[in-house]
Amino acid sequence: MVTNTISVSETPQVLYALRRADDALILGHRLSECCGHAPTLEEDMALANIGLDLIGQARALYALAALREPSLEDGRANTEDTYAYLRDVGQYRNLLLCELPNGDFGRIIMRQFLYSAFIDPYWRAMMKSSDAQLAAIAEKAEKETAYHLRYTSEWVIRLGDGTPKSHDRMQAALEFLWSYTGEMFDTDEAEAMLQAEGMIIDASAIHDGWRTTVQTILDRATLTLPQSAWMQKGGRSGRHSEHLGFLLAEMQQLPRSEPGAVW
Amino acid sequence: MTPQTDALLRTRVLHALDDVTDPEIPVLTIADLGILRDVRVHNGVVDVTITPTYSGCPAMNMIALDIETALARAGIENFHVKTTLSPAWTTAWLSEAGRQKLLAYGIAPPQEGSGRGSLFGTVEVACPQCGSTDTSRLAEFGSTSCKALWRCNTCREPFDYFRCH
């Protein structure tokens, strides 16, 4: 394999944009894997459409990162494509939740529900960002994530309050995913700097509203919120599960082996 | 170039763009759809601004290409097409003419205020074939990002609903 991995100058603004972009790209890629495999044609199209929305959001965020990143020593600049295709596992900044393997339809829906219940109010709050470009991305994304939340909420209720088998699978999906939800609300020094400038909001401020949304839907779905408080973390700093490597190997294979290939 | 020739050129541009339609809903021009945001002409240079309906809308690249082709065919050479995200496109920007064209094409136009919140599709959508409001949603996501799939319980025909957004 050609070693054409890029280096990235991760200023707080670049790091922030990459974290949000990586969440959207990796989760969007996971959903693209469902294409042709969902239980029905309608749900196949729904998952593909949600994936498409997320990849579109990722592109806007990568473009922003490229705009804000200081140019490299040799004068080259990163682009949407180099961020997506020419970074290694340890350079990815996405939530662990987004890279987990799909599993069954119940787990795919539950993962999307837990994420959408966070990211929709997150983007809504980000519409007030002092950074005009981030506010514009948030305004666009929020309209889409509102749909994702509605769609997944309906399926969580339908499957949770469905047959004993679908109920048990949804509860199992929830138990499996739960310890990966805490990372969504984390902030660090880099983000604190941007918060102080009013560019971004404090993700932890979304937590209580998220918990209420999740509890409301789980109640209607006759599912039980897990009690475990321990949360797995690492994605934001590049410490990933082994799953991400396999995902990237597939996603990056062509641009890695055929550098500069275009349509 | 004088302001008068710029204004004349702008009229030619708008006329040329009347031929550019959405590749997925070919009865709607980009002006009907509200994704043509701005046309500015200054000293003979044309700036066309478009905005995507959805972030990942795969039609945007094709629409930009179609705009370039339409302008070039009209003999206009000095132009730029750029994309803007803000203000974000909403279905409220669909023109009244656009709503009528959608209906005639068999797609139910968006019902304002039905975009978020309400679970299990409580919005009332009239069948574009027979006008009945006894309809039900089959799928939240239809054949393209901007449409949902519905069915009429009166005439039994399935139909696309342009999702409110």
Ligand SMILES: [Zn+2]
């Ligand atoms: Zn009908």
